[in-house]
Amino acid sequence: MATEILENEVASLPAAAVRLQERIGNRTAKVGVLGLGYVGLPLAVEFAKAGFEVIGIDVQAGKVKQFNQGRSYVKDVADDVFGPLVKSGKLRATTDFSVITELDTIDICVPTPLRKTKDPDMSYVVSATEAIAKYLHPGLLVMLESTTYPGTTDELVLPKLQESGLRVGEDFFLCFSPERVDPGNPNFHTKNIPKVVGGITPVCTQVGSLFYKQALETVIAVSSTRVAEMVKLLENTFRMINIGLVNEMALMCNRMGINVWEVIDAAATKPFGFMPFYPGPGLGGHCIPIDPFYLSWKSREAGIEARFIELAGYINGQMPEHVVDRIQATLNDATKPLRGSHVHLLGVAYKRDIDDVRESPALDIIHLLQKRGATVTYSDPFVPKIRVDGIDLTSQDLVNSATNADCVVVVTDHSGIDYGDIVKRSKLILDTRHALKGINSPNVIRL
Numbered sequence: 478m479a480t481e482i483l484e485n486e487v488a489s490l491p492a493a494a495v496r497l498q499e500r501i502g503n504r505t506a507k508v509g510v511l512g513l514g515y516v517g518l519p520l521a522v523e524f525a526k527a528g529f530e531v532i533g534i535d536v537q538a539g540k541v542k543q544f545n546q547g548r549s550y551v552k553d554v555a556d557d558v559f560g561p562l563v564k565s566g567k568l569r570a571t572t573d574f575s576v577i578t579e580l581d582t583i584d585i586c587v588p589t590p591l592r593k594t595k596d597p598d599m600s601y602v603v604s605a606t607e608a609i610a611k612y613l614h615p616g617l618l619v620m621l622e623s624t625t626y627p628g629t630t631d632e633l634v635l636p637k638l639q640e641s642g643l644r645v646g647e648d649f650f651l652c653f654s655p656e657r658v659d660p661g662n663p664n665f666h667t668k669n670i671p672k673v674v675g676g677i678t679p680v681c682t683q684v685g686s687l688f689y690k691q692a693l694e695t696v697i698a699v700s701s702t703r704v705a706e707m708v709k710l711l712e713n714t715f716r717m718i719n720i721g722l723v724n725e726m727a728l729m730c731n732r733m734g735i736n737v738w739e740v741i742d743a744a745a746t747k748p749f750g751f752m753p754f755y756p757g758p759g760l761g762g763h764c765i766p767i768d769p770f771y772l773s774w775k776s777r778e779a780g781i782e783a784r785f786i787e788l789a790g791y792i793n794g795q796m797p798e799h800v801v802d803r804i805q806a807t808l809n810d811a812t813k814p815l816r817g818s819h820v821h822l823l824g825v826a827y828k829r830d831i832d833d834v835r836e837s838p839a840l841d842i843i844h845l846l847q848k849r850g851a852t853v854t855y856s857d858p859f860v861p862k863i864r865v866d867g868i869d870l871t872s873q874d875l876v877n878s879a880t881n882a883d884c885v886v887v888v889t890d891h892s893g894i895d896y897g898d899i900v901k902r903s904k905l906i907l908d909t910r911h912a913l914k915g916i917n918s919p920n921v922i923r924l
């Protein structure tokens with residue numbers, strides 16, 4: 478059931494909004510999704526499932542081809558759901574941006590990475606906005622979903638759309654609605670994660686909220702695009718800083734000979750005021766290591782140094798090096814030098830049960846190990862090959878590699894692995910994820 482949130486419904490709506498609301502309400506609105514990746518594809522699927530005709534737009538011809546063949550390339554969307562929607566004509570994709578002239582709504586789901594300097598790289602959002610501006614027409618609802626700094630929608634997107642002479646809130650409608658999807662999460666997905674939406678004007682918020690309510694379970698309207706942008710950054714900064722804190726705890730506990738995992742598990746028994754976060758080999762993925770730096774960049778402009786973010790970023794950034802130091806110390810204790818040793822990484826995806834290696838700490842760990850002269854192999858059931866320092870590595874048989882390696886390192890705690898068996902086969906095994914919880918064996922070393 479969609480949540481009713483439109484307490485402040487606008488009394489008198491402009492004609493374009495009335496028409497659009499009608500088309501949204503009776504499912505005749507044509508829905509566009511620009512950027513068909515981890516975020517855009519599941520979103521397109523939800524609206525097609527809700528009965529809308531959905532057209533995806535992407536710059537990658539290969540992706541568009543696969544999409545139109547009904548083959549899902551996003552693990553959380555099964556082919557047997559995706560294929561029939563494509564076959565029925567409810568869902569299709571194109572590289573031709575002129576299709577925007579036919580659309581009633583368009584969601585922008587393009588990447589927002591960082592530059593090497595840790596400044597926001599807005600080039601994808603800019604080029605997506607320019608493409609929409611070219612085909613903007615009265616009655617179009619535009620929503621930005623890409624994670625970004627507060628002010629992006631009103632300072633960057635809006636002026637480009639207004640160059641057309643069309644008026645926001647009257648002729649066209651513009652909202653920011655952060656995407657909160659968590660790939661690989663078995664309980665929460667696009668449909669049942671509450672959707673926050675803030676418009677440039679109250680009419681924009683109203684139309685945007687109505688739109689999302691058609692396909693998603695819960696919609697939370699907020700007062701502005703800036704609030705909606707900041708919501709996402711608060712969520713991800715909260716995670717990043719708390720992970721930084723437990724990573725620092727892990728470093729302290731290591732020096733003091735205390736098992737940090739046991740500490741966290743015991744602390745988590747407190748029924749109020751504590752939320753467990755877990756240390757690991759470093760941050761990964763497209764969100765947690767990146768988004769807080771969008772905020773620190775913007776807050777510098779406002780004259781405030783985001784000190785928590787910088788500090789947590791520093792501590793989290795040290796973790797791959799710490800893991801490699803631990804591998805080296807562990808091998809030294811076994812009177813083996815790291816140079817010339819065979820180190821096998823169990824898992825390279827940035828988190829459990831997904832195939833995404835973007836920003837994965839495994840890449841840094843492999844780079845550092847190779848720099849220190851180790852021979853590195855990996856196995857990952859979700860990642861058949863990776864490229865590190867320009868060299869392709871392919872996933873190896875785990876059982877053989879674990880038996881042959883001088884040290885195995887659990888970098889990703891994928892489920893479906895017989896960890897007990899791997900411990901038995903390994904000479905030494907360093908667990909950076911607490912995947913070996915409950916396994917007590919002299920060859921097990923914990924982060």
Ligand SMILES: NC(=O)c1ccc[n+]([C@@H]2O[C@H](COP(=O)([O-])OP(=O)(O)OC[C@H]3O[C@@H](n4cnc5c(N)ncnc54)[C@H](O)[C@@H]3O)[C@@H](O)[C@H]2O)c1
Pocket residue numbers: 511512513514515516517534535536537540586587588589601604605622623624625656657658659660763764
């Ligand atoms: N992946 C996640 O778990 C996640 C979760 C929440 C929020 N986000 C945010 O959502 C946004 C998208 O992330 P993603 O993981 O889906 O990225 P992605 O790289 O998987 O997909 C982005 C898609 O956009 C396409 N694209 C790039 N420029 C384009 C353009 N100008 N026009 C049309 N298509 C274009 C790319 O070809 C790609 O298919 C980012 O801002 C990200 O931070 C991601």
